[in-house]
Amino acid sequence: MPKITIYIALLRGINVGGHKLIRMQELKSLLTNMGLDKVKTYIQSGNVIFESERNAQQLEEQMEQEIRRAFGFSVIIILRTASELEQIISGSGAKN
Structure with missing residues (x-):
């Protein structure tokens, strides 16, 4: 069974x-339609949390894309996870 990972996506340079x-509801719909699970956005920031089995x-x-x-x-x-x-x-620890 593939491992489900919680990811945080930071979208650079939007809504500034x-x-x-990008309206967060539209972004949430787009990511949900990509097959990502439990997609949640944070205000109008471009920050998103979701779950996926993909790398x-x-x-x-x-x-x-x-x-x-x-x-x-x-x-x-x-x-980032x-x-x-x-x-x-x-x-x-830090990831470069």
């Missing part, structure tokens, strides 16, 4: 100064 606007590199690439297709512009996505983010916050 009126450029690259981070595949997800980053697919999410960037789908956002470009749906919204007409490119967005850089930084994807919940455990990676916990390590970064606690100062016990």
